[in-house]
Amino acid sequence: xxxxxxxSATPILKEGQYQEKVEVNANDVIEEGMIKxxxxxxxNIDKIQESETTSQEVILESAYNKxxxxxxxxxxxxxxxxxxxxxxxxxxxxxxxxxxxxxxxLAEKGITKDNGKLAVWLTDEKVNQEVELITKNNNKVEFLIxxxxxxxxxxxxxxxxxxxxxxxxxxxFEIQTVGRILRMPEAMHYKNEELxxxxxxxxxxxxxxxxxxxxxxxx
Numbered sequence: 549x550x551x552x553x554x555x556s557a558t559p560i561l562k563e564g565q566y567q568e569k570v571e572v573n574a575n576d577v578i579e580e581g582m583i584k585x586x587x588x589x590x591x592n593i594d595k596i597q598e599s600e601t602t603s604q605e606v607i608l609e610s611a612y613n614k615x616x617x618x619x620x621x622x623x624x625x626x627x628x629x630x631x632x633x634x635x636x637x638x639x640x641x642x643x644x645x646x647x648x649x650x651x652x653x654l655a656e657k658g659i660t661k662d663n664g665k666l667a668v669w670l671t672d673e674k675v676n677q678e679v680e681l682i683t684k685n686n687n688k689v690e691f692l693i694x695x696x697x698x699x700x701x702x703x704x705x706x707x708x709x710x711x712x713x714x715x716x717x718x719x720x721f722e723i724q725t726v727g728r729i730l731r732m733p734e735a736m737h738y739k740n741e742e743l744x745x746x747x748x749x750x751x752x753x754x755x756x757x758x759x760x761x762x763x764x765x766x767x
Contacts, residue, residue, distance in 0.1 A: 582735055
């Protein structure tokens, strides 16, 4: 080709590897209706509990309730969109304890791998995660458990809620992970402003957001 155009939220080309670099302001993308207007962290959670078990229940219950609210709001807007919750478990061995906890919690809500409402995308386990299906706006998968796999090169605009569990190391919200819940499912904003927001629930008391240079006001 005589001309190659590459687009990425996290460009990797270095000086000398391209002829021209064009930066797009995040606010312009928001104005176009392509991405959410803001991300809210731990909405309506006053205090994260010291107890690991209790804090896990708090953020999962909050995410579950928020998903139901968003689903009802989409129905009122007259659009067939099933909002997806991404649940990121730690990469360490502790991640499997978290996975077991999440699956038990969701099973009590009637959400399982068997009925197709829960998907798992891990190196050694892949269930209900077929890319061409789960990315569709009305796909029946409601929750997706992952570690790193969904960080890069995966677009699912109906993903609107991220649950991130505490890890032993300091927590950093990378642009790629948070970016999974930024897209608008129909590349437009809705009348109800609640549908123009993304939500993060985490049992971490403090964290760093490596996002400021992208858009300091969105989180």
